[in-house]
Amino acid sequence: MTSAMPANLTPAYHKAEEAFRQAKSAAEKIAALEEMYATLPKHKGTEKMQADIRRRLAKFREAGEQGKGHTGVDRFHVEKHGAGQFVLIGTPNAGKSALVGALTKAHVNVAPYPFATHGPVPGMMPYEDIQIQLVDLPPVTAEGMVSGMMGTVRAADGILVCVDLAAPDLLDQVDVCLKVLEARSVVPPGREVPEGCQAKRMILVGTKADLPGAAENFEALKELHAGLAPMVAVSAQTLQGLGEVPRLCFRLLGIVRVYSKEPGKPPDMALPFILPQGSTVLDMAAAIHRDIAQHLKRARIWGSNTYPGQAVNRDHVLTDRDMIELHV
Ligand SMILES: Nc1nc2c(ncn2[C@@H]2O[C@H](COP(=O)(O)OP(=O)(O)O)[C@@H](O)[C@H]2O)c(=O)[nH]1
Numbered sequence: 001m002t003s004a005m006p007a008n009l010t011p012a013y014h015k016a017e018e019a020f021r022q023a024k025s026a027a028e029k030i031a032a033l034e035e036m037y038a039t040l041p042k043h044k045g046t047e048k049m050q051a052d053i054r055r056r057l058a059k060f061r062e063a064g065e066q067g068k069g070h071t072g073v074d075r076f077h078v079e080k081h082g083a084g085q086f087v088l089i090g091t092p093n094a095g096k097s098a099l100v101g102a103l104t105k106a107h108v109n110v111a112p113y114p115f116a117t118h119g120p121v122p123g124m125m126p127y128e129d130i131q132i133q134l135v136d137l138p139p140v141t142a143e144g145m146v147s148g149m150m151g152t153v154r155a156a157d158g159i160l161v162c163v164d165l166a167a168p169d170l171l172d173q174v175d176v177c178l179k180v181l182e183a184r185s186v187v188p189p190g191r192e193v194p195e196g197c198q199a200k201r202m203i204l205v206g207t208k209a210d211l212p213g214a215a216e217n218f219e220a221l222k223e224l225h226a227g228l229a230p231m232v233a234v235s236a237q238t239l240q241g242l243g244e245v246p247r248l249c250f251r252l253l254g255i256v257r258v259y260s261k262e263p264g265k266p267p268d269m270a271l272p273f274i275l276p277q278g279s280t281v282l283d284m285a286a287a288i289h290r291d292i293a294q295h296l297k298r299a300r301i302w303g304s305n306t307y308p309g310q311a312v313n314r315d316h317v318l319t320d321r322d323m324i325e326l327h328v
C-alpha cells in the first residue's frame with residue numbers, strides 16, 4: 001500500500017488512517033478501518049485499497065466474534081478491574097451510556113439515536129473506598145445482539161438491565177432484555193435455574209426517572225416483576241437515585257473489605273483487601289502472601305463483630321470493614 005498511492009485521497013481519509021496507526025485496541029482499529037473505508041473515494045484507482053480495507057475489517061471483526069481469533073484480539077474482552085464488574089444490557093436509547101457516564105469517568109457516547117455504542121466502554125464507579133467496574137455495551141433488540149458481546153456478559157459478575165421508565169414500551173424492554181439473555185442461557189438468580197443455564201446477578205435499573213410518568217411506571221414495573229431482581233429508578237440528568245446503584249452492586253457482589261494492620265501501627269485504610277463473604281483470617285493472610293498464611297500464628301481484629309483488638313483464630317470469619325493484625 002506504500003507504492004503508487006492514488007493522489008486524490010481526502011484529508012478525512014488521511015485522518016482515519018492516522019487513527020488506525022494510533023489505534024491500540026481492536027475496537028479502535030475496527031472503528032478506524034470503517035472510517036477509512038467510508039472516506040475512501042470509490043473508483044477504479046482505489047479498488048485495491050478498498051479490497052485491502054475490507055479484508056482487514058473482516059479479520060478484526062472475525063477475531064472479535066470468535067473470542068480470541070487468530071489475531072489474538074477480542075474487541076469485546078474487557079479486563080476486570082476493581083471489586084467486581086457489571087455490564088449494561090438494554091434496548092437502544094435505554095440510557096445505558098448516560099448512566100455509565102454519570103457513574104464513572106468513562107468517555108461514553110450518549111446520543112439521541114440508537115446504536116451509538118459499538119464496542120464495550122469500561123469505567124470505574126466509586127463506592128465508598130472501593131471501585132466497581134461498569135461496562136457500557138451496544139444495545140440488544142428482539143433480534144439479538146452484536147456477535148461477540150455475549151462473552152463479555154458471561155464473564156461479568158453481574159448485569160444492570162436498563163429500561164427507559166418514560167418509554168411506552170417499558171415492559172417490552174424488560175422482556176426483550178430477559179429473553180435475549182435467556183436465549184443465551186443467562187437467567188436471573190432466584191428463579192429456578194434451568195439445566196445448562198447460568199444464573200447471573202441482575203439489577204433492574206429504571207432510567208430517565210426525571211421524565212413525566214416515570215414514577216408511576218416504576219411502581220407498575222415493581223409490581224409486575226416483584227422478586228425478579230433488585231430495582232432502582234435513576235436519572236442521569238438530575239442524578240436522582242444514582243447512589244443506589246453502587247450500593248446495590250456492592251451488596252450483590254457478596255464481598256467484604258478488610259484492612260491489614262501492623263502491630264502498633266494504624267491500619268492501612270488506603271487499600272482494602274476484597275474477599276468473598278465467608279472468608280476467614282487465613283484467607284486474608286493468603287491474599288497477602290502464601291508465606292504469611294503458612295506461618296500465621298494468631299490474629300487480632302478491630303471491627304463491628306468483635307471487641308477492639310479481640311484475638312481470633314485462623315478460622316474466624318471476617319466482617320466487612322474489619323481491621324486485621326496478623327501475627328506470624
Ligand atoms: N431526560 C433524560 N434523558 C436521558 C437520561 N439518560 C439518557 N437520556 C437520553 O436518552 C437518549 C439515549 O441515551 P443513551 O445513554 O445514549 O442510551 P443508550 O443507547 O442506552 O446508550 C439520549 O438522548 C440521552 O440524552 C436521563 O436520565 N434523563
Ligand SMILES: [Mg+2]
Pocket residue numbers: 096097098109110116117136137138
Ligand atoms: Mg449507548
